[in-house]
Amino acid sequence: MLAFIGGTGLTRMDNLRIIDSHTPETRFGAASAPVVEGALNGQRVLFLARHGDPHLLLPHQVNYRANLAALKAAGATAIVATNAVGGITAQAPTGALVLPDQIIDYTYGREMTLFDNLSEPLVHVDFSWPFDVTLRNALKARLGAADLHWNDGGCYGATQGPRLETAAEIDRLERDGCDIVGMTGMPEAVLARELELPYAMLSLVVNPAAGKSSHEITMAEIDAVIHDGMANVRQVLADFAAHYIP
Structure with missing residues (x-):
């Protein structure tokens, strides 16, 4: 089944019928929230609220x-x-959707692998291209069919949080080649790779990064962009589910 990870608002989609809720036991503890199963445009799908339901977990606290x-x-x-x-x-203006193709990881202290059991063999996964090409291309095709502002490609810089970055840190990220900055892309992407789950990311740019705006960004401005932008994200994901062939 196709699965979506994001905020609790993802389940507010037209044509979505909630079927079930799962709370699988894992050897790593409890997930952030139950896994919600639904039918969306003829496709069975799963949803997981990354930060919990309600939204309580900071990025570094997510299991x-x-x-x-x-x-x-x-x-x-x-x-x-x-x-x-x-x-x-400039590839990532406020309000745009970005389909990144690379990651640089600046996080620390997070559990980065599923293979930490000393009684099991150590596993090193190839992470040269962190996003599954086939899944990413399928998502790109649906973005291309939508009348939205989006960008194909870009490097996601994963920072620790929960604080926002300094202007000097953003300058460093830009020199490193990052186009966007967030706090949740890692280790999520590499764990999916370890589980052999195709994984792609759709990012909504909600504000200019530190030092990239002529004025101080307020939470009211960010909330306004999130309100409108997440409607676009839900539109894209619903359309993607309707066309996705597992």
Whole structure:
């Protein structure tokens, strides 16, 4: 089944019928929230609220390992993750959707692998291209059919949070090649790879990153962009579910 990871608002889609709710047990503990199963435009889909339901968990507090293991146990065969990000380069203006193709990981202290059991073999996964090409291309095709502002490609810089970055840190990320910055892309992406789950990311740019605006960004401005932008995200995901062939 196709699975979506994001905020609780993802389940507010037209033509979505909630069927069930799963709370799979994992050896990594409890997931952020129950895995919701539904029927969307003729497709069975799963939803997981990354930060809990209600939204309570900070990015570094999310049990990413339990989340991914729970989705796998519930029957997920592919994952599209959504997140809100700051825009660093001109490729990522506020309000745009970005379909990143690379990641740089600046997080620390997070559980980064499922293979930490000393009684089991150590596994190193190839992470040269962190997003599944086939899944990403299928998502790109649906974005191309939508009348929305979106960008194909870009590098996602994963920072620790929960604080926002300094202007100097954003300058560093830009020098490193990052186009957008967020706090949840890692280790989520690599854990999906370890579970052999195709994974792609759809990012909504909700504000200019630190130092990239002529004025201080307020939460009211960010909330307004999220309100309108998440409607576009839901539109894209609903259309994607209708056309997705597992």
